[in-house]
Amino acid sequence: MEPSLSTEQPTAPTHFIHKIIEEDLAAGKNDGRVHTRFPPEPNGYLHIGHAKSICLNFGLAQEFGGQCNLRFDDTNPVKEEEEFVDSIKEDVKWLGFDWADREFYASDYFGQLYEWAVQLIKAGKAYVEDLSADEIREYRGTLSEPGKNSPHRDRPIKENLNLFEDMKKGKFPDGAKVLRAKIDMASHNMNMRDPVLYRILHAEHHRTGSDWRIYPMYDWAHGQSDSIEGITHSICTLEFEDHRSLYDWCLDALGVYHPRQYEFARLNLTYTVLSKRKLIQLVTEKHVSGWDDPRMPTISGLRRRGFTAAAIRDFCERIGVAKANSTVDLSLLEFCLREELNKTARRVMAVLRPLKVVLTNYPEGQVEDLEAQNNPEDPDAGHRTIPFSRELYIEQEDFMEDPPKKFFRLAPGKEVRLKHAYIIQCQEVIKNNKGEVTELHCTYDPESKSGGPTAGRKVKGTLHWVSVLHAVTAEVRLYDHLFSEIEPDKIEIPESLNPNSLETITDCQLEPSLKDAKPGERFQFLRMGYFIADQKDSKSGAPIFNRTTPLRDTWAKIQKKG
Numbered sequence: 001m002e003p004s005l006s007t008e009q010p011t012a013p014t015h016f017i018h019k020i021i022e023e024d025l026a027a028g029k030n031d032g033r034v035h036t037r038f039p040p041e042p043n044g045y046l047h048i049g050h051a052k053s054i055c056l057n058f059g060l061a062q063e064f065g066g067q068c069n070l071r072f073d074d075t076n077p078v079k080e081e082e083e084f085v086d087s088i089k090e091d092v093k094w095l096g097f098d099w100a101d102r103e104f105y106a107s108d109y110f111g112q113l114y115e116w117a118v119q120l121i122k123a124g125k126a127y128v129e130d131l132s133a134d135e136i137r138e139y140r141g142t143l144s145e146p147g148k149n150s151p152h153r154d155r156p157i158k159e160n161l162n163l164f165e166d167m168k169k170g171k172f173p174d175g176a177k178v179l180r181a182k183i184d185m186a187s188h189n190m191n192m193r194d195p196v197l198y199r200i201l202h203a204e205h206h207r208t209g210s211d212w213r214i215y216p217m218y219d220w221a222h223g224q225s226d227s228i229e230g231i232t233h234s235i236c237t238l239e240f241e242d243h244r245s246l247y248d249w250c251l252d253a254l255g256v257y258h259p260r261q262y263e264f265a266r267l268n269l270t271y272t273v274l275s276k277r278k279l280i281q282l283v284t285e286k287h288v289s290g291w292d293d294p295r296m297p298t299i300s301g302l303r304r305r306g307f308t309a310a311a312i313r314d315f316c317e318r319i320g321v322a323k324a325n326s327t328v329d330l331s332l333l334e335f336c337l338r339e340e341l342n343k344t345a346r347r348v349m350a351v352l353r354p355l356k357v358v359l360t361n362y363p364e365g366q367v368e369d370l371e372a373q374n375n376p377e378d379p380d381a382g383h384r385t386i387p388f389s390r391e392l393y394i395e396q397e398d399f400m401e402d403p404p405k406k407f408f409r410l411a412p413g414k415e416v417r418l419k420h421a422y423i424i425q426c427q428e429v430i431k432n433n434k435g436e437v438t439e440l441h442c443t444y445d446p447e448s449k450s451g452g453p454t455a456g457r458k459v460k461g462t463l464h465w466v467s468v469l470h471a472v473t474a475e476v477r478l479y480d481h482l483f484s485e486i487e488p489d490k491i492e493i494p495e496s497l498n499p500n501s502l503e504t505i506t507d508c509q510l511e512p513s514l515k516d517a518k519p520g521e522r523f524q525f526l527r528m529g530y531f532i533a534d535q536k537d538s539k540s541g542a543p544i545f546n547r548t549t550p551l552r553d554t555w556a557k558i559q560k561k562g
C-alpha cells in the first residue's frame with residue numbers, strides 16, 4: 001500500500017473570503033445573495049492556477065447556495081480566439097462546475113460600456129487625449145513624483161463628445177487618441193493618474209467582427225461587467241489590489257450597482273510556469289506538442305497526463321486561499337492524485353524495459369491461468385487471470401549481475417517471488433558477444449504458488465512480470481518536469497527547459513488484459529507508477545500509455561522531514 005497522509009493533512013481551514021461572505025450574509029448585505037464569476041480572457045488555455053480561481057469562485061457559490069457566472073473577458077481582439085473559448089468551457093465543465101445559462105462575454109456589454117463612457121464625459125469625468133503612449137507615460141510621473149496634467153485635460157465637454165464619437169466611427173488610426181478618466185494626476189496610486197479607458201484598434205473581434213474600432217480597457221470593462229451581472233463578490237488575484245480604487249471610482253462615478261472586489265494570492269508551483277505569455281511561447285515555438293501536451297500545466301495537459309478532476313479540486317482545497325504570495329510544491333499535486341488512484345486504479349503488470357527469463361524446469365507448452373486481485377484497496381474491483389508460462393519478461397533494472405548488498409531483486413543464485421506466481425532462482429546469465437545480458441535462465445519452485453506447500457516461504461523481493469507468449473507490445477511515454485529549474489520563471493525559455501522531460505519507450509511488454517484498455521482508462525502498473533491510455537493516440541487493441549506519476553511519494557517524504 002502507498003503511504004497515506006490523509007489523516008495528518010487537514011484540509012485547508014476556512015479562508016478570509018469565506019469569512020467575508022459569512023459576515024456579509026449575517027449583516028443582510030446583497031439581500032442574502034452570493035454571486036461570483038470566473039472571468040478568463042480567451043487568449044490561451046486554462047492552467048492549474050485558473051483551477052484555483054475556478055474552485056474558489058464556483059465553490060463559494062455552491063457552498064452558499066449562490067451562483068457563479070462564466071464570463072469571457074474578451075476586450076483585446078488581437079489575442080483572442082474561438083478555440084480558446086471552446087477549450088475554456090470544456091475545461092471548466094471537466095473540473096466539475098456548471099454555469100447553467102450564465103455564459104457571458106464582456107463584448108456583449110460593449111454598447112452599454114460605450115454609453116457609460118459618454119455619461120462620464122458629459123459629467124466632466126473623462127476626456128479625449130491626443131498625447132502618444134510615450135508622452136502619456138512621461139506625463140504620468142513616478143512613484144516619488146506627481147504627474148503633470150495633460151494639455152487636453154480641460155477640453156470642452158462638447159469637443160470630447162465629438163472626438164469620442166469620431167474615435168468610435170473609425171476616423172482615427174490606431175494609437176492616435178485614447179479616452180482617459182479625469183481623476184488625479186498627483187494620486188499616490190498610479191492607476192488613478194487619469195487611466196486610459198478606451199483605445200483605438202482597427203481589429204476584427206472574434207464575436208463583434210468589425211462593429212467596433214475602439215475597445216475598452218480591462219479597468220473600464222471589468223467592474224462595469226460585474227455590475228451588469230449583479231456580482232456580489234468580485235474575486236481576483238493580488239496584482240489587482242492597486243486597481244481596486246479605480247474599480248470603485250468608476251462604479252461610483254456612474255452611480256450604478258456596486259459589487260466589491262477582493263484579492264487573493266495567485267498560485268505559483270515549483271518547476272512550473274503559469275504565465276500565459278510563457279505557455280504561449282512553449283506552444284508556438286513547439287517545445288511541446290500543443291496546449292494539451294501531457295507536460296503542460298494546462299487543465300487539458302493535466303487531463304491527458306492522467307490527472308483527475310477530483311484530484312485537482314482536492315489540491316485546490318488543500319492549498320487554501322491566502323493574501324500573501326507563496327509557491328506550492330508540485331509534489332503536493334501528485335500526492336493528491338495518488339491518494340485517489342491508490343483506491344481506484346486497477347493494478348496490473350507491465351514491463352517497461354524487458355529482460356527475458358526462461359524457467360528451465362517449467363514444462364514447455366504449459367500455460368497456467370493465475371488469479372490476481374485487481375486492487376487490494378477496493379474489494380469490489382474483483383479479480384482477473386494472468387497467463388503464466390515458461391518464458392517471461394522481467395524489468396531490466398530488476399536484475400544485477402554483481403549487486404550491492406541491499407539489492408533485494410534478482411541476481412545470480414538469488415531468489416525472488418514473481419507477483420501472483422512462483423518463487424524463482426537465477427541459475428545462469430546469458431550474454432551476447434558484446435557482453436550484454438540478453439536472457440536469464442532460472443528455475444521455479446512449483447510448490448511456492450499461492451496455496452502451495454511453500455507459498456509462505458520468505459524471499460526478500462517481489463517482481464512484476466509478463467508471459468512472453470501472451471505479452472502485448474505497446475508504446476509508453478514517461479514524463480519528467482518540463483523545466484529543470486525549481487523557479488523556471490527566472491530563466492528564459494528554452495534555457496530553462498529540461499531536455500529529458502519526455503522519454504518514449506516503444507517496446508514495453510504488457511499483460512494481455514491491457515490490450516483493450518480504453519483511451520482515458522487509468523491503471524497502476526505495479527511498481528512503475530500510475531498510467532493512462534492516451535486519449536488522443538491510444539486505440540483499443542493498440543494501446544499507448546502515458547505515465548501520470550511514479551509511485552514514489554516525494555510529498556510524503558517532505559512532510560516527514562519537516
Ligand code: ATP
Nearest residue numbers: 039040041049050052053236237266267274275276
Ligand atoms: P496571465 O497574467 O498569465 O496572462 P491572467 O491572470 O491574465 O493570466 P486570465 O484569463 O485573465 O489570466 O485569468 C482569469 C482568472 O483566473 C482571473 O480572475 C485570474 O485572477 C485567475 N488566475 C489566473 N492565474 C491564476 C493563478 N496562477 N492563480 C490563481 N488564479 C489565477
Ligand code: MG
Nearest residue numbers: 040041073218
Ligand atoms: Mg487577466
